[in-house]
Amino acid sequence: MPDMEAQRPIGWWVRRLDALLEQAVDSAVAGEELTRRHWQVLHSLAEGASGDLRATLADFPGDVGAVVTDLVERGWVERSTDDGLTLTAEGRAGHDRVAAAVGRVRKHVADGLSAQEYEHAILVLGRMVENVQRALERPED
Structure with missing residues (x-):
């Protein structure tokens, strides 16, 4: 790493890495017409989150409600009577396909x-x- 890059502050590196991760994940999931935010919602639900996804994903930018609505319209997520969310069979299959693509991104990161x-x-x-x-x-x- 050139000297000038080594002198950049941690904030620069964190922002740069996040921007590249956003781009890489968006690219990896684009074949499913998804974004990184879709992935975060799908993966949160696959991991068992069913309550307030806005709170779960509060540290990430984006409109979680709009993403959930899109996933419901696709038939990948269903709302229960108590306003909980679960993946449908199609949603679980989509998650598995997307997880493989995101796994490749994670492999490249490491x-x-x-x-x-x-x-x-x-x-x-x-x-x-x-x-x-x-x-x-x-x-x-």
């Missing part, structure tokens, strides 16, 4: 990293998030 390096990067980023959250809770420090 290319050249050992499992330990990847885990360490996740731990470091998690710690940074906790540090900033803590600092925001105590602005006088």
Whole structure:
């Protein structure tokens, strides 16, 4: 990495990585006419989330309600009488197809990293998030 790139602050790298992930996931799921937001909703439901997806996905930009409506109209998600959401059989099959494409993106992200390096990067980023959250809770420090 050239010296100038090494001097960029963490925020630049995080924003750049997020923008590239957005582009890569959008590209990977485009064959299903989906976006990264669709993937996040589908995967959340596949993992058992059924309550307030807006709260589950609050850290991500985008209109979760519009994505849910689209997935309901496709027949991939159904609403229950208690306003819960579940994947239909077609939705589970779609999730599985999309999961394979997203898995390839994840593989590319970790290319050249050992499992330990990847885990360490996740731990470091998690710690940074906790540090900033803590600092925001105590602005006088």
